[in-house]
Amino acid sequence: MANLTTRGIKAAxxxxxxxxxxxxxxxxxxTSGKWVFRYSHLGKRREMGLGSWPEVGLATARKERDRWAAELRSGKDPIDLRDALRRAEREARDKHDPTFAELAQMVFEAKKAELRGDGDRGRWFSPLRVHVIPKIGRICISQLTAQDIRDAMSSIWQTKPPTAEKAWQRTRLVLREGKLMGFECDPFTADAAQRLLGTVSHTTQHIHATPWQDMPALYARLDxxxxxxxxxRFMMLTLVRYMGCAGARANEVDGDVWTVPAERVKGQEGRAKDFRVPLPVTARKIVDDGKEVWGDLLFPGRSGAPITSRAIEKALDSIGEAGRPHGxxxxxxxxxxxxDACDYDVAETILGHTVGNRVERTYARSDLLERRRPVMDSWERHVTGCADNVVKIKAG
Structure with a gap:
């Protein structure tokens, strides 16, 4: 027999x-409370929430109790059954209307095959994870508005333009790919958000480069x-990026040619290729001495892994050099x-840049190794001041 009445509840x-x-x-x-269905299943006492009072009235609470009591009589645990039903509802919803966070993860997983190191090496997902998903990640993609995107990026739009630009580009890509996947979204939403955010006056700050006239003095200070x-010094002589040089191994050098493996060459996954570098005399000396002192890995860090970019930059900071390695x-x-040391094609190839359009590269396949040799030798003579300007590597 029921013990409660609507009037009695209000007065209780x-x-x-x-x-x-x-x-x-x-x-x-x-003025507030909650409804609970208390039951026992397989000898275990459980309490199942049925909603808040007064939002859920007495009659509705009784109907819910009777519903789950019937499931209990059939041998099912009401709480486990309700959880399973909710999971099924979420899965069904996600198939047709995922949240922005879910769609962003789907797009990232689909793109991993073309990103270096599964996207971790270049931190592709970072702008979304740090600046966008915390603000709009829980919004279903069909409900996402330009105002939502604007609000998510407004705090960095003017103060961190490069970061904001990456976050906006990734957001637009998620919406574009989502539309191609058949979800109810449109990259125009990101375009509209960009208009709402307004224009940004930003001057690109290039990586500080040591003037070429000062390179010999810098080389001498790295002693x-x-x-x-x-x-x-190896980076200065070879002009290879940090990733290629930090992981350099003696077994990658054959005579006076160093072959940088594709996994350490900048480029999209599956498109980067091994890159041959003609080594001038001083660079070969660095390789030989490094192998003698440290073994196959030429530039080890404290942990025995390749030296970190931070350790490289700290070395420059310690001698008061403002220029950065990439510079x-x-x-x-x-x-x-x-x-006027060499032709455009030779200079760009030395830097590992792609020269010519796709059709031109189909026919012009040389890596200009022989034409690069004299240029690298000339650059070495400038950087070192003389061919014998090499300091013996010290162990430890």
Missing amino acids: CAGKHDDGSGLRLVKASP SGSPAHECL FRASFRTWVQDT
């Missing part, structure tokens, strides 16, 4: 009030013989322009 004080057959109202205050200093490449390119 805070506490627990049973209605019978397992239904209980737990009043936290005179500690440590892995960091030797790696920096060595700009130093070389400016040297070529100022001295």
